[in-house]
Amino acid sequence: MLNFDELSQFNRNGYTVLDSIIPNDVLEDIQRAARQMSETEPLRSSWNERSCFRREAFCRLLDAPELIELAVQLIGEDVQLLQFDMLRTRSGDAEPEWHRDVEFAAGKTLAVSIAIYLQDTPARAGPLRLVPGSHRQDDGPPRSLGDLEGGIAVPVPAGAAVVHDAALWHAGTIDGPSVDCWALFPIFGKFWIKRRDLGCTQPPPARILGLTDPLKRQLLGFALRPGVQSYLGDPDQYNRRGDPGLDFAQHS
Template sequence: MHTSCLQYSLTDEERRIFDETGYLIIEDALSAEQVKELTEQVDLISERKKNEGQDPNKAMFYTDFIKDHQLFMDLVDYHKILPKVWGVLGWNIYMYHTHMIVTPPSGQEKSDKTFGWHQDSGRVNMEIESHPRPRLSLKVAYFLSDLSEPGRGNFWIVPNSHLTDHMPLSETGTGQPEGAIPVVVKPGTAVFFDRRLWHAASTNWSDVTRKVLFYGYGYRWIRRKDDMTMDGLLEKSDPIRRQMLGDGLSCNGYYTPTEEDVPLKVWMREQGLTV
């Protein structure tokens, strides 16, 4: 990491917003050129998946995409974003989950059907014994398409719901939870959200194809959520990126890390940051 990344550290105001609402919007996280180049690569993957049998009328959910291009790899420890991630979670972290979603126009008429509201992490929410549930991880969503208007397959959230273990939903299957809103953002925006934030995908009723990249970060003792292809990636990565990709010296090092396991901790201390 270059020390210039510290200008993007999590501010006190950003921390307050994230802690209170469960999400944080960072506009212009990606430049117009980055959006253009990333979109080109997403389109190539989307076309390839269609040739492999992906239904062009259905959303494409594709994991393990960082191996497909250096542009995706460079977001693993992106200098404008990773300092905010460690600002929330600390230094014993790695990237445990990625997925790319491309949502084409549905061709459906707009309806008020209840979306699939959920918190992330599956069985964790049933088996862990605490209230409220622990944060454990967060995701960063990079939006490549123009979602500045609702109805474009927007990601929906219930702000301030991350400390709520249960979300009341309509028994009729229509309508959204009280306080639910669509996230409306322009291309290049990054949205952080706590895994506990109640959220849902929505139908794309527009003529704009929605394209989003999700990077999930959690503590190093959390298992991966995807089968990630690491062939050759670790060998060409610097120590902090290797940590973000899940590298470590031993199994115990994920629970009780030595400094060799967590070069991010060493680097942060060298910069005079609290560790």
């Protein structure tokens, strides 16, 4: 959980850094799973939640209290795990472009990305780069490689996390030794935000379909917990009388 000063800094700059966000035994299990996946699929560079949640090591993240409590604090009781990826980068890979993880910006945080690194990321070995305050920009970043004005690098030790508003401008770094650099990227958001990419046409792994814990089922998008409310859409009658509302501009 972030204290008042940390939360204020997050709202102002769009990011914060936590030295540890998952238990050491969970981190070690995931590191082992990542090595096994690398050996099984040596040419692959990314795995999504459909792949990761087939392994118990990644399912244990749903039991990591600091991670889940942080997501609830930043998003609200109606939090959902919108996306979960594991990425591997190596020296010689194409340099990532600047981007934001959601295509909208708002006056409050509606989605948050958490980059959890499985190894140390010193200044020249794969740290995340970001532009503080850019989560409040209406436009996304220019399609650019290299550094942007105002951008900073955020090196962290293994197990640490860079937590940022999903609208914050950011990019990875490919500038280090010829070793694999691994990171997990869970993205949490409001329950009413839903993805529309083709990956969601694949059913979740059987391992998680049978989960009964209400919080885990909510995180995976199955159903809200009892007593938790979220925006579920306007009724058909909304604005039929011409009342000003969120779905159209009021004209004088």
